[in-house]
Amino acid sequence: MADVSMEKIVQLCKSRGFVFPSSEIYGGFAAVYDYGQLGVELANNIKSAWWKAMVQYRSDVVGLDSAIFMSPKVWEASGHVTGFSDPLAECKSCHARVRVDHLLEEIGVIADEKMSEEQINSLFTENMAKVACPKCGKHDFSPAKSFNLLVKANLGNFTNDLTREPVYLRGETCQGIYVNFANVLTSSRKRVPFGIAQIGKAFRNEITARQFVFRTREFEQMEMQYFTHPDQEMVEYERLRQLRWQYYLDLGIKAENLQWHKHENLVFYAKEAYDIEYRYPFGFTELEGVHARGDYDLTQHSKFSGTMLDYTDPVTNEKYTPHIIESSVGVGRTLLAVLVDAYTEEEVEGEVRVVLKLPKALAPMKIAVLPLSKKEELQGPANNILTSLKRNWMVDYDETQSIGKRYRRQDEIGTPYCVTVDFETLNDQAVTVRDRDTMAQERVAIVDLENYFKQKLA
Ligand SMILES: [Zn+2]
Structure with a gap:
């Protein structure tokens, strides 16, 4: 559902x-x-x-x-000049213009787009008491007229x-x-x-x-x-x-x-x-x-x-x-x-996590690079990683607010992977990769990142 x-x-x-x-x-x-x-x-x-x-x-x-x-x-x-039209009627009390086929559809009566104006009007008259103006709720309409869609x-x-x-x-x-x-x-x-x-x-x-x-x-x-x-x-x-x-x-x-x-x-x-x-x-x-x-x-x-x-x-x-x-x-x-299919709300540590569980092939951003702090010593390596990954994928970069908030922002737009550059990176030349769906994290050497994502995003 x-x-x-x-x-x-x-x-x-x-x-x-x-x-x-x-x-x-x-x-x-x-x-x-x-x-x-x-x-x-x-x-x-x-x-x-x-x-x-x-x-x-x-x-x-x-x-x-x-x-x-x-x-x-x-x-x-093609028949569009003469036949490609929508049946329109006007509400007699509030003058709202309504699509007659849509009104009829709401009460389960099918007015096919290929029906003549006459056929639609006879259906409309028959059912007028049952259909209400979406604006004012009254049941009194002008006859339907066809309006060309071109x-x-x-x-x-x-x-x-x-x-x-x-x-x-x-x-x-x-x-x-x-x-x-x-x-x-x-x-x-x-x-x-x-x-x-x-x-x-x-x-x-x-x-x-x-x-x-x-x-x-x-x-x-x-x-x-x-x-x-x-x-x-x-x-x-x-x-x-x-x-x-x-x-x-x-x-x-x-x-x-x-x-x-x-x-x-x-x-x-x-x-x-x-x-x-x-x-x-x-x-x-x-x-x-x-x-x-x-x-x-x-x-x-x-x-x-x-x-x-x-x-x-x-x-x-x-x-x-x-x-x-x-x-x-x-x-x-x-x-x-x-979007509707991917939209998910999960409870994580007492808070609602909104995740777009988009298929990886469709996700707008495949990876986000997130330096743990705005300090220059982290920005350098983070930018190098960004530049290198961008050759293959759409990659987002975000260094504002807490890392938790930045993860949530990426979850909300369906980014499958986040790469976090932290102070440990300066020693071990590795980064933390976080999975959108499982939230599991693993340490990956910077030199292996490209191949890692080639496999993950294949
Ligand atoms: Zn009305």
């Missing part, structure tokens, strides 16, 4: 430099967050773990980094004519993968089945961004699109589902905090859709989507672009449009799950 509250996580993130509200000195900017000095390290480690699992360790997947701006035609072809921009528009066709900041990274299918196929000489993976920013005009970095208007996605023969789609889909489940276990996420959720209302082209859900403090909800999308994406882009995105098997000469299975997860959602 995730027994940490969101308040504690948000507070830790702010006070220790994982996540800051955007533009805070200007009063903040809703639903956008900045990653601080530790957050950027954690996020980079998460992205690196994902890239290794999805690209580096595989020979059937290649990477891509497509641009945030794309031809507006892409979003027409974020518009004026890139390349050098007139003041706002009626010109807008361009969009991409609403998802996978469209960049679909439109590069032929480029990658030709230049990489891959054969179906193969995949293209991408990590990058995406933007959505979410009406009610919720739960800290869980749902934000600017966010980063990690997506892998896998192209298969139509007959192999479901076989590969099952395989991908197993791989993605195992990925989270390998990442160090506790199995009891994960579950599968099967989508009941599928979009018309989808074969099957599952989410991997994580037990956040606000309940089990989507961490990753693993979906079988059929041939919809390549067919749409073939139709709209006039370029046939099909594949001819070099052995059988069979020509077909590959079907796509996808794995899609947010960096922010993963980061939040990782």
Whole structure:
């Protein structure tokens, strides 16, 4: 059970430099967050773990980094210009704007994002007495209206004519993968089945961004699109589902905090859709989507672009449009799950010790170097150790306050090892290494430190 509250996580993130509200000195900017000095390290480690699992360790997947701006035609072809919308209603007493699908979800009624405005409104009317305004608690709302989620921009528009066709900041990274299918196929000489993976920013005009970095208007996605023969789609889909489940276990996420959720209302082209859900403090909800999308994406882009995105098997000469299975997860959602999963409070000598039991590969700082006192005779050797270890790892340095307080600070940010330089060091050329999880300490010669950590952090 995730027994940490969101308040504690948000507070830790702010006070220790994982996540800051955007533009805070200007009063903040809703639903956008900045990653601080530790957050950027954690996020980079998460992205690196994902890239290794999805690209580096595989020979059937290649990477891509497509641009945030794309031809507006892409979003027409994908259906985002007409269909990518959230149902919004207004509370008649306090005028708060609410997401109707979220209100319905809270009372167990599912309003799928692909439902028409009419369908959602009939569900909404039926259940209006049961849903309350989150602001004032009343039960009287305007009808739901669809609000498109794409974020518009004026890139390349050098007139003041706002009626010109807008361009969009991409609403998802996978469209960049679909439109590069032929480029990658030709230049990489891959054969179906193969995949293209991408990590990058995406933007959505979410009406009610919720739960800290869980749902934000600017966010980063990690997506892998896998192209298969139509007959192999479901076989590969099952395989991908197993791989993605195992990925989270390998990442160090506790199995009891994960579950599968099967989508009941599928979009018309989808074969099957599952989410991997994580037990956040606000309940089990989507961490990753693993979906079988059929041939919809390549067919749409073939139709709209006039370029046939099909594949001819070099052995059988069979020509077909590959079907796509996808794995899609947010960096922010993963980061939040990782923090919640790692957060631990222990009682040590009558005091509460907060420890982030992060997997070593994800920890922002791997080692902290702590001279026992600020005396110059200790600063010299401590700095030499810092400089030498920094060549291999992110290493923190802290010489303020008592050693006990400094250990607690490192525990709180998940640093696996602390190296203490004390007066004995001057005689024995050795340091004390403390383990975050067991708090056990051992004496290690300075000359052996690099190899010691190479083993411990392998
Ligand atoms: Zn209200």
